[in-house]
Amino acid sequence: MLTLLRDLRNLRRSIALPAAASTGSLAIRHVDCGSCNGCEHELTLVSSPVVDMARYGLGIVASPRHADVLLVTGPVTTRMHAALLTA
Numbered sequence: 001m002l003t004l005l006r007d008l009r010n011l012r013r014s015i016a017l018p019a020a021a022s023t024g025s026l027a028i029r030h031v032d033c034g035s036c037n038g039c040e041h042e043l044t045l046v047s048s049p050v051v052d053m054a055r056y057g058l059g060i061v062a063s064p065r066h067a068d069v070l071l072v073t074g075p076v077t078t079r080m081h082a083a084l085l086t087a
Helices: 001-015 036-044 078-086
Strands: 026-034 057-062 069-073
Touching: 001 026, 001 057, 001 069, 026 036, 036 069
Parallel strands: 026 057, 026 069
Antiparallel strands: none
């Protein structure tokens, strides 16, 4: 999971995303498309005080409108395909 955090940080730098107005962190919206819940367990562990992804400048937001990145887990089903394209 730390590799994912490093890759997201490098992606943010490579596409030159502007920093958020107040915190300068990367806002992530998690979208579950029918995964086996393994990724959700990893996200829970990364959000725990042991790893604390906020110290790497990453945070989970509740709405795609506030997100800089959509983190899609699981296979994209035909029912989720159109919804992901509009988000």
